[in-house]
Amino acid sequence: MVFDLIVRQARLEDDRPLVDLGILDGRINRVAPRIADVSQQELRADGRVVVPGLVESHIHPDKAFLEERMPNRSGTLQEAIRNTGILKSRYTREDVQARAERVLDWAVRRGTTHMRAHPDIDPIERLLGVEVLLALRESHRDLLDLQIVAFPQEGILKSPGTEALLREAVRLGVDAIGGCPYNEASIGDAQRHVDICFALALRHGLPLDFHADFADDAADPRYVMTEYIARKAIAEGYRGRVNLGHVTTLGAMDPDDAAPLYELLAAAQVSVIVLPATDLHLGGRGDRRNVRRGLAPVKALLSAGVNVAYSSNNVRNAFTPFGLADMLQVGLLLCHTAHMGSPAEQAAVLRMGTVNGARAIGLGDRYGIAPGCQADLLVLDTARVADVLVDQPDRRYVIKRGNVTVTTVRTVTVNRAGE
Numbered sequence: 001m002v003f004d005l006i007v008r009q010a011r012l013e014d015d016r017p018l019v020d021l022g023i024l025d026g027r028i029n030r031v032a033p034r035i036a037d038v039s040q041q042e043l044r045a046d047g048r049v050v051v052p053g054l055v056e057s058h059i060h061p062d063k064a065f066l067e068e069r070m071p072n073r074s075g076t077l078q079e080a081i082r083n084t085g086i087l088k089s090r091y092t093r094e095d096v097q098a099r100a101e102r103v104l105d106w107a108v109r110r111g112t113t114h115m116r117a118h119p120d121i122d123p124i125e126r127l128l129g130v131e132v133l134l135a136l137r138e139s140h141r142d143l144l145d146l147q148i149v150a151f152p153q154e155g156i157l158k159s160p161g162t163e164a165l166l167r168e169a170v171r172l173g174v175d176a177i178g179g180c181p182y183n184e185a186s187i188g189d190a191q192r193h194v195d196i197c198f199a200l201a202l203r204h205g206l207p208l209d210f211h212a213d214f215a216d217d218a219a220d221p222r223y224v225m226t227e228y229i230a231r232k233a234i235a236e237g238y239r240g241r242v243n244l245g246h247v248t249t250l251g252a253m254d255p256d257d258a259a260p261l262y263e264l265l266a267a268a269q270v271s272v273i274v275l276p277a278t279d280l281h282l283g284g285r286g287d288r289r290n291v292r293r294g295l296a297p298v299k300a301l302l303s304a305g306v307n308v309a310y311s312s313n314n315v316r317n318a319f320t321p322f323g324l325a326d327m328l329q330v331g332l333l334l335c336h337t338a339h340m341g342s343p344a345e346q347a348a349v350l351r352m353g354t355v356n357g358a359r360a361i362g363l364g365d366r367y368g369i370a371p372g373c374q375a376d377l378l379v380l381d382t383a384r385v386a387d388v389l390v391d392q393p394d395r396r397y398v399i400k401r402g403n404v405t406v407t408t409v410r411t412v413t414v415n416r417a418g419e
Contacts, residue, residue, distance in 0.1 A: 053113025055357030151178035
């Protein structure tokens with residue numbers, strides 16, 4: 001057999017021998033200690049770590065790089081939404097495309113091979129973000145598998161006309177229905193918002209991806225929607241087809257009160273996407289002592305059997321004035337802030353940015369490093385899987401469907417005094 005590509009002597013696990021990966025027609029065909037066949041191209045991993053491509057499961061490319069135009073002076077979620085609403089009224093297609101494409105290119109360079117993007121849909125931006133990302137989905141298809149979520153950031157009932165825009169977004173070809181129930185005027189409207197999203201998703205067979213429960217406490221019922229959404233998922237036969245982003249309210253609840261919600265999320269097979277860069281930056285702003293972290297309870301959710309992933313969310317805007325669209329960087333931040341520093345916990349975080357993220361966005365058995373999986377791989381410039389997050393290694397090679405899309409060869413010289 002002549003393979004299209006063979007990756008030689010890859011480290012997949014620290015306690016297992018090195019392997020060769022044979023790739024044919026965009027898929028992994030063989031994983032073996034030694035592949036004797038020839039190939040059109042060879043890459044020498046030489047003991048370096050190889051992992052499946054990183055998965056950005058929740059990100060907003062249409063809102064990237066807005067911070068310099070109107071900084072969020074208070075650092076609050078409310079000002080972030082207000083500033084972004086003002087800036088959206090000034091969008092042009094060229095501007096949105098340039099900023100979104102920059103984010104996609106940054107993500108590709110840093111090893112992301114799958115992305116789920118959440119462009120806003122509302123009477124301000126209308127469908128501009130969706131239209132731009134649909135075009136980028138096509139132009140970047142050789143670099144990135146891009147899913148698009150129709151996201152009603154400004155609410156549905158609070159912003160008349162948004163429901164019709166959501167229906168039009170489905171007609172244009174979005175991949176999922178988003179929701180933002182906390183941006184409604186009352187708990188009744190928040191529940192109605194969820195119902196509208198479910199009805200639309202059910203009608204068209206699309207998954208759901210909500211921004212939900214993004215608060216420091218459970219005082220406002222609009223920010224305690226986890227139970228309602230999870231029960232709705234079970235009742236509507238939507239197990240495994242619903243994601244919740246943020247859910248920081250869970251981290252502020254008494255663990256004994258929250259535990260039944262963890263079990264409910266696991267039963268509904270709802271995936272939770274934690275967004276540490278945004279959640280830590282915006283959370284706890286009103287606290288003067290014992291400042292809350294503002295994170296979902298990652299370890300408790302994992303222990304309850306919930307599929308938990310993480311993602312960048314925003315890059316350099318009013319919600320998050322930082323970021324490189326770098327999943328390994330965000331993963332290391334999560335290790336620090338979620339107290340996940342043991343070897344087993346670091347391994348869990350790496351899975352959250354790869355396998356768990358793939359499960360959350362419905363990639364199924366085409367994702368991973370095994371025969372039959374799509375050949376989306378990273379060769380990392382480190383020799384131990386356990387060191388991936390702490391080393392923050394160069395992505396020596398990024399491989400998308402068996403094609404090398406990124407190569408990084410860095411030379412660093414340290415000049416000592418007197419030499």
